[in-house]
C-alpha cells in the first residue's frame with residue numbers, strides 16, 4: 001500500500017509532528033508559503049482557543065530536513081479571486097523561493113483554501129508543477145486523473161478515515177492531509193500517533209511523495 005500524507009501552512013506545531021514522523025519512519029510532504037515566514041516566528045491566526053504560529057524563515061530547512069516540500073503560493077491568498085498576473089506571481093514566486101530556500105526541486109502545489117478555477121490550474125501547470133492538490137476527498141484512493149485537481153482520500157480527522165482506507169485498498173494508494181495545529185491537545189496527539197503506528201503496520205507499506213504518483217509527463 002502506498003501512503004501519502006500532506007501537511008499545510010508551515011506552523012510551529014510541525015516541529016512536534018516531524019519528530020513523531022521521524023520516530024515512525026514515515027515520509028510526508030509539507031506545503032509552505034515562502035512569503036509568510038519572517039525573521040522571527042509570527043502569530044498567524046487562532047484555531048479555536050489556540051494560537052497558530054508560523055515558523056521563522058531561518059528554521060525551515062532544519063525543521064523539514066528529510067521531508068518533501070511543496071508550494072502553497074507565496075502568501076496564501078484566495079488565488080482564484082486575484083487578477084491573473086498576481087496569481088501567476090503568487091504561484092511562480094512561491095515555487096522559486098522554496099527551491100532557493102530548500103535547495104531542492106519543488107514540483108507539487110496545493111491550492112490555498114482548496115479553491116481554484118481552470119485559469120489558475122493552467123497557471124500552476126505553466127509554472128512547472130506536476131500536480132496540484134485540492135481539499136476535495138476522492139471517493140476511492142487518491143484521485144490523480146486530473147493532476148491539476150488531485151484529491152487525497154480524506155482529511156486526517158475524517159470520521160470515516162479507516163473505512164476510507166479500506167475502500168482505497170484495492171487502488172493501492174491512500175492519502176490524507178491536514179494541519180498539525182488541528183492537534184489541539186495531548187489526547188489528539190496520542191490518537192494521531194496511534195493512527196500513524198497503525199498505518200505503518202499496513203502490509204507492504206510504502207510512504208510516498210505525491211509526485212511519485214504522477215509521471216511528470218502530463219500535458
Ligand SMILES: [Zn+2]
Pocket residue numbers: 008009072076112113
Ligand atoms: Zn493552507
